[in-house]
Amino acid sequence: MSGVMAVASAVLRALEALDVGGAADKISLIPQDFFAELCEQIVQHLNHKIPGVNIAELCQRITTSGTEIGVGDLAKIANIVSFLFSTAARNNLSTEELVTTLGNAGSALPKHALQVIRHVWNEQGKSISVSEDAGNMATVGQFVDIKWKLGVAMSSDTCRSLKYPYVTVTLTVADPSGQLTDKTFEMTIPQFKNFFRQFKEMAAVLETV
Template sequence: MAAGSARALSQALGALDAGGAANKINLIPQDFFAELCEQIIHHLNHKIPGVNTAELCQRIQTSGIEINIGDLAKIANILSFLFSTAARNNLSTEELVTTLGSAVSTLPKHALQVIRHVWNEQGKSITAAEDARNVATVGQFVDMKWKLGVAMSSDTCRSLKYPYVTVTLTVADPSGQITDKSFEMTIPQFKNFFRQFKEMASVLETV
């Protein structure tokens, strides 16, 4: 492995070991860790917009494992950097696993096995280094949901009864984390929002 490759990989491994991230991986069952790694690979290969750590964290917690969304998101970011660094430097499965095993002594055996399998099966499909460098630094829209509600009361008014719209946008940030952003609009605001979407659609039809 070239000196530049080793240096780049060392940065990823340093991040993995910093703050006990490797120990946190030990809490994640093998099947969930494999799913996390596969989502990251698919994201790096532009097959999915991001990694849904919130949904995965909820399922892990439901299985009885105590792990918080912050720790899982940190692990996902580190693994994403690790895989993209390995892809950029064309590391073989053995180079990646050997370097991991020797550099991070606290990384559990089942995690190494998963990384070996995932990288061996799908590592070569990750987009080349130049494409990875040119990824946009803005979030990517994934989905939008809305619902109509009626405000019945507040601290200053006993009976409001005015309608409002709650909009939830699901977006993938530049690191690949999928999050939900919710906000409320009055009916006039929603009508203006809708009008702007219609204007965008009409412009797109002329492209």
């Protein structure tokens, strides 16, 4: 049990840094089924089964259900849960040890959240494998998807009729915590052709590896 106490101490310090007390109030507002879905997606991300958690999409669904919560608040909650699960996995905590750790850490998580964490960890906790140096991984995003569409600019503040073509590109990226974000930008046709040429060059280099 001393090992559990040591983990609890580390969890307490980290939770304080993440302001879990403020997040607990937000967690209490999230319906249990949505919180369970968030936890399950985080476990799948830690198991490398999905590239990340689509916080914006989940937040929209929660709001549509009648619960007001901001994307930033939901992202903070996701970070806390991800930290708890990855810490528990690194220390091979059982379900009871995880619950005891949260209690010793004084996490102040609402009852329904603790019930969900207990259930998810009991069902899927053993499947998570987190390396010891996971915390030292480079803080860069992971490319997930790319979409593009062709458009034509018809007018602007300075010119009534432009009629020049442009390409809108949307990149979906998973940040280090597993949250999915979209980055959208526009390019002229020459810029897009250069963009495409660089991708072909990268592909040619990769074929030689």
